[in-house]
Amino acid sequence: MTRQAYSFVRTFAPEPARELCVDRHYLLCASAGALRLEARGRAWLLPPARAALISAGEPIQVSLPQPVTTASVLFEPGFTEPAPAPLTVFDLSPLARALLAECGSFGDSTEPLPRYGEKLFAALAAVAWRLAETPSPVVVPAGRSPELRRALRLTEDRLGEQVRFEDIAAEIGLAPRSLARRFEDETGLTWRAVLRRMRIMRAIEELAAGDTPVTKIAFAVGYTSLSAFNAAFRELTGKSPTQYRESFR
Structure with a gap:
């Protein structure tokens, strides 16, 4: 026993x-x-x-x-x-x-x-x-339908690029309006809101992996402005990237 x-x-x-x-x-x-x-x-x-x-x-x-x-x-x-x-x-x-x-x-x-x-x-x-009574908001949907799961996978694969919703829709064979409805119906979020969460989640992964400078992480996950990255990170986590990294240690 x-x-x-x-x-x-x-x-x-x-x-x-x-x-x-x-x-x-x-x-x-x-x-x-x-x-x-x-x-x-x-x-x-x-x-x-x-x-x-x-x-x-x-x-x-x-x-x-x-x-x-x-x-x-x-x-x-x-x-x-x-x-x-x-x-x-x-x-x-x-x-x-x-x-x-x-x-x-x-x-x-x-x-x-x-x-x-x-x-x-x-x-x-x-x-x-x-x-556990206060869940974290840093979560992304996994999707139910094959089309949405593929759209999510393609989006995640291109976080470091200036990824376009229209390109994702074209690649999976859906009109942008149809894909937008899939996101709303299956996740309750827009594609852009999911993209932002994916970028912050990838940034958290990089922050946990080592001492890569925050500016480099911001650009690596697709932000072209450090201030925009810091604002998005704080809005979702309640902390700056530096404060979040310090909380690991």
């Missing part, structure tokens, strides 16, 4: 998307690098400043675009209250990160948790469940 709660710390090489479904509530996050997570028609990026709380039995897809060190925790459903939602992605507070780090020494084992460990994991669950 394994512990009611335990930490999972491991380093992985980059790898493509794979299905994952566990029988415990899963607090999924990285201490270095970034994870990509897709579920329920949406996609997120998880650098060290963010986490996903996934209910037991909820299927997800995880990919690793860069080397990643996980710092995650699995909770037996009876150890905690039910998760507030099947899947929630949120920003980690300093307290949550400190508790995650302290829980890191309690891995999977047949030995029961000591009383100190039980209290640590209980405190982490209380903090994480509270944070």
Whole structure:
């Protein structure tokens, strides 16, 4: 019998998307690098400043675009209250990160948790469940129809260019008006709003990967103005790119 709660710390090489479904509530996050997570028609990026709380039995897809060190925790459903939602992605507070780090020494084992460990994991669950009540807005749709999924993939592949909606529509064989309706019906967002979220998500990935200057990242994700990039980043995350990078460390 394994512990009611335990930490999972491991380093992985980059790898493509794979299905994952566990029988415990899963607090999924990285201490270095970034994870990509897709579920329920949406996609997120998880650098060290963010986490996903996934209910037991909820299927997800995880990919690793860069080397990643996980710092995650699995909770037996009876150890905690039910998760507030099947899947929630949120920003980690300093307290949550400190508790995650302290829980890191309690891995999977047949030995029961000591009383100190039980209290640590209980405190982490209380903090994480509270944070999960405020989901992060940095999410992009994954699309339902093949046409929209292809449009999203083409858009993401061209973030560093001055990508045009009309070109994307022509390439997948739809009139711009028809594709615009697909975006509205399947995502509730315009293509331009999705493009902005994709650019910010890619920027977060670059911020988590190393020390590339913010100006270089802004141009690499398709912005021609640093001030426009900073404004878009702050509007979506509530922080400047520099502040967001500092929150990883």
